[in-house]
Amino acid sequence: MTRIGILRLNDKPQFRDKIACVVAASMGIEAFFFRPQDIDFDKRMIRGMHFLDDRWHNGLCEFPDVVYNHLPLTDEQKNIFLRLADEIPFTTHRIGNKNVVLKKLAADGKFKQYLIPMHRIRAGKDLVALLERYGKIIFKPANGKRGQRIYTIEQVGPDQYTFDHLLRSDTCSTGQLIDRIEEEIQRNPMIVQPFIASETIHGHSYCMRIHVAKGANGTWKLVKFFPFVSNNKQESVSHLSHGALSTTRMDATRQTPLLLVNVQKEKVLQVSGEATRLLAITVKIKNQSADSIEIAPKLGEYETDGRIVTIADQFNALSGTYQSGEERIGIVFIPTTESKIRPGRLHVFYETASGDKQLRIALNERAD
Template sequence: MHWCHLPLLREHHRGAEQASYDARRRRHSPDQFSLRIFIATRRCTDMNEQTNAWPTATEPADSVLRVGMLRINTKYVWQPQHTACAMMYTARQFDIELFLFHPDDVDLKTRTINGLFLVHNEKVRKRVPFPPVIENSILDEKEYGELLRELEKDSVLVRHPLRTTKLRTYDTLVRDGRFASILIPTEKFASPDQIIAALEKHGNIIIKPASGGRGSGVRRLSKQTGSYLLTEKNTTQHLDEVGLVKFLRELEDRKVTYVWQPYIGSRTKSGNPFDIRIHARRGHKGKFQIHLFPRIGNATGVVSNISSGGYSMDINVFLRQEFGDMHGKVKNELVNLGNVFPEYYQSFHKPTTLFDVGLDIGIQQCDGVPSLHLFEVNTYIDGPFFEIEDAITHFEYFRHLEEQRTRQKAVS
C-alpha cells in the first residue's frame, strides 16, 4: 500500500498526465496508482482515525466545500466502473463533502435537500441547505426546468442545457470552416428516394438520430448486387428495394429526426469498428483536461460504443498495433485536436460554459495514409477506464467554481 500517493495526489495533481508521471517516479505504474488510491481511500474511511475526523454532514468545516450530485438514476452511482462512484469515495481527500440526491429529495419550500452522504463507509441521509455547487446530470428543461431554476438561485450548476443537434453542430462547423478537413458530409433524412440516391453514389451510408447518443439507433445501409444490406447493432438482414423502401417509410413516420452520412471505414486490421474518444473535461482553473482512448466494437456491428458491448485498451498500444510506423503522427494529430477543439467548440455556445466535450474520431486509411474524421461531438460524457483521474478533475473544477462564486459575491 503506497500511502505516499495520497498527499501527493491532493497537493500536486493537475490532470492525469501529472498523476501518471508522479506515480511512475515512485516506480509504480499508472494502473497501480489508480487502484491503490481507491483502496487507500476506502481504508481511510473504515479506519475512522481521530486525526482524520470528518465533519458531520450538517456542519462542514470552513475549508470543506459541500457539493451535491443530482441524478435521476442514483443506483448506477455505486457501480465501480463509473466516475461518480470514485467521486463518492475520494471526495474527502480534497476537502469536498459530496452527497447524492434525486429530484424527489428536494424541498423547494424549505430550500433543503434530503441528501445521501457516505460517512465512515455507511450511506447516511441528512437534510441540508442547497449546496454552493451542484454537479447535475439532469438537463431536461421540459420536465425539470423549474427545479433547475430554483437550484440555480442558490447554487452553481456544473452543466447547462445545450439547444443543439448533430445536424446543427455540423452546419455550424461547416459555416466556420476551420475543421472542414475532418467533417463528414451530413444531411437530414428527407425521403426514401434521397437515401436510394445516396446509396447509388456512396455504396455505404450511415443513418442515425439527429439527437441522442451511446450508439442508439445507428444503422448502416450497403448496396449489393440486386439487394441491400441493413445492419443494426450486431444484426444484418438482406432487403430488396421494396423492403428497403418499407424500412425507410417506417423511419420517416417516426417522431424522430434522422440524418445520414457516407460510411467511413474506421475498422481495425481484424475488421472491428473503432473510434478514438477525445475526452475533454474542465478541471484546474477551469482548463480542459484531455484523455484519449480507443473504443473497439463487435466485428459484426456498426458502432464501437462501450455501452453497446465494445471494449478499450491503451491508446499507445492500439495506435502502434493498427498504424505501425505512422502511430506517432496519428497520436500527435489526435492530441493537437484535443488541445484546440474543446475551446473552439465552446466559442459557439457562450455565455453557457461547457463542462465536458467528447469527440468521436474515426480513422480511415487511404493508400496507406490514415486520415481523421469527426463522427460526433458530445457533451455530458463519462470517464471510463480512468475514473480516479476523472474524479480529481471534477473536484478541481468544483473548487474553481466556488472561487468564482466567492469573487462574484465580493464584487456585488
C-alpha cells in the same frame, strides 16, 4: 464558504463523488452529495451526504451556491431539475442533438478537419442520392442514444441494397429501400453519414472517441480518449449497447514479483486563495507476494525536473501493512507550481522480509 451540491441519479455516492468532496475541501469549499428525491423545496433544505473522516455522513444541507449535476433521465427528474435550476446555477446542460453539436464544432474551427459529414434526411430519395455519392452509409436518428436504430446501408448491385441492423442483414430493391427510409423518418428526424471502415487486425470493427471540454480562457482540453471495439466480427458498428468493449484508462503500471503499482490518473488542482497547486495522482497498490509488505508512512516521493518533492497528503491512505493479495486505491497530493502535468517519477518506498526496497514509476514521459 462556497457550497457545491453534487446532484446524481445513482442511489449511493460513487468513488468519483468522494474525490470531488476531498478536492473541494482542499480548496476551502463545502461539497455534498444528493439525489433529486432528497430536495425539500418548501423548507429549502436538502437531505445530503458529506464525506468526512473517510466516511459518508447524512445530514440536512441548505441549498448550495452551484449544482454539479448529471442530466435527468425521466420526466419526473426533469421537472425537479428545472425547478431547482430556476434558483441555482447548474454546471451541465444539454447542448443539442448530433446535428447541433456538429454545427457548433464546425463554427469553432478547432476540430473542423476531423468532423464527419452529416446530412438530414427528409425523404427516401435523399438517402439514395447520398448512397450514390458515398457507396456505403450509416443511417441513424438525429436524437439517438445508446446505439439504438443504427443502420448500415450499401449498394451491392443495380437496384440492390443491403440494409444491416445489429446481426441482421436484409436485401432490398430501390423501392423497398425508399419505403423503409420513409417509415423511419416518420418516427424520428434521421441523419446520414458516410461509413468509415475501421477494423482491428482480427476483423472487429472499432472507433476511437475523445472527450474534450473548454477550460481556462476558452481553450480546449482533453478529458480522456477511449476506443469502442465490437466483440462480434459480423457487426459493422461498435457501440457499448451492442456489447462492444471499451476502456477509459490512460495509466502507467510498474510491477515486480512482490509489488504492483498502477497510476490511473493525474490532475493539477488549484488551491483556492493560494499560488500553490496540487498534483493529484490516483494510485492502486497490490501486494503480489506470499508475505506481508509495509508501505512507507508518506508512501514515497515524487521527482520532476531533477527535484525531489515530498508527498503532502493522501486520500484513502495507501501507507501501512498489506497482507498477501491485498490491494488499495487512493490519491496522493503533491505540491507543485506547474499549471499542467509534467513528466515525472513516483518513487514508492516499501519494506519486505528481505529489507527496504523502492519502486519507480515514470509518468508522462511524452508530456510537453
